[in-house]
Structure formats: structure tokens, C-alpha cells
Amino acid sequence: MTFTVGSPALVAVSTVAALGSTPFAEKFVANLDLPIVKLLNLALYGLSFYTASQPGRIDGRQNSDDQSDEKTQDGDDPDIQDYTRRNSLFAPSGWAFAIWALIFSGELVFVTSSALLVKDDSPITPLYKAVSGSFMMAQICQTLWTQAFRPEYKGGLIYISSILLSGIAIALNQAHAQFSAVPSVLKKYQYLLYFFPMTLHFGWTTAASLVNWNGNIAMPKNASPVVVAYTGHVSALLATGLGATLTLIRRAPVFGGVIAWALAACSTGMHERLQGLGKDEDGSDSLDKPVVGVYGARLQKWLCGIGAAISAAA
Numbered sequence: 001m002t003f004t005v006g007s008p009a010l011v012a013v014s015t016v017a018a019l020g021s022t023p024f025a026e027k028f029v030a031n032l033d034l035p036i037v038k039l040l041n042l043a044l045y046g047l048s049f050y051t052a053s054q055p056g057r058i059d060g061r062q063n064s065d066d067q068s069d070e071k072t073q074d075g076d077d078p079d080i081q082d083y084t085r086r087n088s089l090f091a092p093s094g095w096a097f098a099i100w101a102l103i104f105s106g107e108l109v110f111v112t113s114s115a116l117l118v119k120d121d122s123p124i125t126p127l128y129k130a131v132s133g134s135f136m137m138a139q140i141c142q143t144l145w146t147q148a149f150r151p152e153y154k155g156g157l158i159y160i161s162s163i164l165l166s167g168i169a170i171a172l173n174q175a176h177a178q179f180s181a182v183p184s185v186l187k188k189y190q191y192l193l194y195f196f197p198m199t200l201h202f203g204w205t206t207a208a209s210l211v212n213w214n215g216n217i218a219m220p221k222n223a224s225p226v227v228v229a230y231t232g233h234v235s236a237l238l239a240t241g242l243g244a245t246l247t248l249i250r251r252a253p254v255f256g257g258v259i260a261w262a263l264a265a266c267s268t269g270m271h272e273r274l275q276g277l278g279k280d281e282d283g284s285d286s287l288d289k290p291v292v293g294v295y296g297a298r299l300q301k302w303l304c305g306i307g308a309a310i311s312a313a314a
Contacts, residue, residue, distance in 0.1 A: 006147045008157050014144055015160055019167050022137045026174060029133030034125065037132050038115040044139035045111045049104060051146040058149050059097075087218035087293040089232025089300040090211055093272060096265030099204050099258070106197025110135075113193045124190060127179060134175035135198060138205075141167040149212075158216050165209035172202035180250040196254065203258025206242060210235040211266075218292060229296025236303040239263055243311030256311045263308035270301035 029037055118128050145164040153160060179186065179195045186195070214235055218228045243259030246252055274297055 006150075008148075008153055008160070011144055011147050012157075012160055015141075015148075015164055015167070018137060018140050018144060019163070019170075022134070022167065022171050022174070025133035025137045025171070026130050026178070027133070029136065030126070030129045032129070034118070034120055034129065037129050038111075038118070040136055041111045041132055042115060044136050044143075045107055048139040048142045048146075049108075051143045052104075054146065056150055057146060058151060087223065087228060088211070088214040089218075089229055089270065089293070089296055090214035090235045090266055090304075091269045092207075092211065092262060092265030093269045096262060099200065099261065103197060103201045103204060106200060110194050110197050117193075124185060124194075127182060127185060128194070131175045131178050131195070131198070134171045134178070138168045138171040138175070138201065141165075141171060158219060162209060162212040162216050165205055165212045169202060169205040169209050172198055172205065176202050176246075176250070176252070176255070180252050183251070199252065199254045200258055203243075203255045204262065207239055207259060207262030210239055211262075223292050225290040225292045225295040228292050229300070232296060232300050233303055236263065236266065236300060236307050240303075240307030240310050243307070244314040247311065247314040253314075256314045260308040260312035263304045263311060267301050267304035267308060270297050270304065273297055274301065 029040070032040075114128060118125055122128075141164045145161055145168065148157075148161040148164055175195075175198055179191075179198075214228075214231055217223065217231050239259055240263065243256045243263070247256030247259075273293070277294065277297075
């Protein structure tokens with residue numbers, strides 16, 4: 001087992017350490033001096049942004065012309081397009097990923113504006129420091145995810161990326177629970193500068209982790225069409241439940257809006273897939289046949305579409 005930068009062994013060990021530290025991050029960071037908290041927020045955001053901009057990830061390779069039909073040497077692994085587009089039923093249309101630009105730019109505003117505006121005697125300082133602990137863990141998990149979501153992670157290693165995306169959502173859920181519980185403490189501009197970007201990030205990674213898990217389950221060439229279909233259906237119901245429940249309990253319409261955005265994209269993704277299908281040569285409906293990525297697609301389209309409407313209306 002070798003531990004080089006980006007190696008599966010190092011990323012796996014770092015993942016365990018990051019997830020194990022997440023429950024304790026808030027209290028630890030809350031006891032740090034304010035300048036250190038600000039510096040760590042800036043540094044970890046910068047590291048996450050830098051690693052996200054590096055080439056070689058699966059989501060970066062999937063659109064390149066020279067990779068579109070590439071098959072891996074391992075017979076158990078499909079090509080990149082199978083993983084992200086063809087097999088999974090919880091696969092959003094490409095337009096949905098534009099939200100990343102808003103997330104990264106918004107969190108850049110958060111780390112820079114808070115570094116300038118939050119003072120030791122500011123009423124928001126205790127909340128800022130507590131939330132920063134979870135924000136930092138989310139940035140660490142995202143940095144690790146950029147290393148794990150790569151073609152060289154095969155076999156059981158493909159699940160590391162899903163675990164890390166779930167870890168981002170868990171960390172940001174801690175942050176979201178903190179600032180949504182004290183709306184009276186926040187001025188409107190403070191929410192927009194500091195916590196609106198985190199809410200976007202929380203909502204999107206909640207949905208993206210489900211996308212990643214579905215991709216993992218649909219990835220093997222011997223994947224069961226029934227298992228893939230029901231995984232997609234359960235994911236649509238789970239995303240809808242989370243979107244509506246947290247929106248109502250925490251009075252967080254932005255979170256519900258992001259979940260609605262993701263589910264709408266998954267619905268249009270299924271619509272696009274269905275448009276390319278029709279009758280087979282024998283006159284039978286190809287949608288009725290047990291084929292991975294096709295079986296259950298019609299129901300998935302409606303589950304995601306209805307879920308998007310419910311999350312948006314919550």
C-alpha cells in the first residue's frame with residue numbers, strides 16, 4: 001500500500017479521518033481565535049477550488065471527444081458515459097451543473113467578506129465560528145472527492161467518492177441546522193453573504209450524493225435493471241422527502257428550491273433518454289424490456305417531476 005498524493009490509499013485514510021472529525025469540528029473551531037478561523041476558511045476554500053479545477057475527473061472526462069466511446073480494460077467497468085449518463089436513472093441533465101458556478105462564487109464571497117466584516121465583538125461571531133467548523137470539513141471532503149472521482153478508482157474504491165459527497169452534505173447539514181435555528185440573529189445581508197451559498201452547497205450535494213450512489217450501483221456491466229431502477233425510484237422519493245421536510249421544519253425555502261432544481265434536472269434527463277427510445281424491430285415497446293438505464297425510466301421521470309414540484313412548493 002503506497003501513500004502518494006491522490007493515491008486511493010491516502011484518500012481512503014483521509015476520508016475516514018475527515019468523517020470521524022466532522023462531529024467535533026464545530027466545538028473545536030469555536031474555541032479558536034477569530035483570525036485563525038478566517039485564515040482556515042480562506043485556505044481550505046482555496047484548496048477545494050484549486051483541486052476542483054484540475055483535469056482528470058470522471059465528470060470532466062465524460063464530455064471529451066476522445067473519451068466518449070472509450071472502454072476500460074476491466075470487463076466489470078463500463079465506459080465513462082455509462083457511469084454518468086446511460087445506466088443510472090438518477091442522472092440530471094447537464095444544465096443542472098451550472099449551479100456549481102454560483103456555489104463557488106458565493107462561497108468565495110463568504111470567505112472574503114467574513115474575513116473583512118466579522119469582528120471579535122460582532123453579535124454574529126459565535127455563530128460564524130461554529131458554522132465555520134462544518135464549512136471547513138465540507139471543504140476538506142470536497143477536496144478529497146476531487147481526487148476520488150477519477151477513473152483509476154475501480155472496484156470497491158468507486159464508493160469512496162459517494163461517501164465523500166455524503167460527507168459534504170452531512171457537514172453542511174450541521175452548518176445549516178445552526179444558522180437556520182437563529183434567524184433573528186441574522187441580518188438579511190449577512191444571510192446573503194455568508195449562509196445563502198452554504199445552503200446552495202448543502203442542497204446540491206444532498207442531491208449529488210444520491211446521483212453518485214446511483215452511478216456506483218449502475219456501474220457494473222452485470223448490474224441488475226431492477227436494482228438500478230428501484231435505487232433510482234427510492235432516491236427520487238428520498239430527495240423529495242428531504243426537500244419538503246427540511247424546508248418546512250427549518251423554514252428553508254432555498255434548500256427546497258435547490259432540491260427542486262436537481263429533481264427537475266433528473267426528470268428532464270429521463271425525458272431526453274425516453275425521446276431516443278421507441279418500438280423495437282419486433283414491434284414491442286423497448287421501455288418494457290429489462291435493460292439497465294431503460295427499465296423504470298418512464299416512472300422515474302414522473303417521480304422526479306412530481307418531487308420537484310413538491311419540494312418547490314414546500
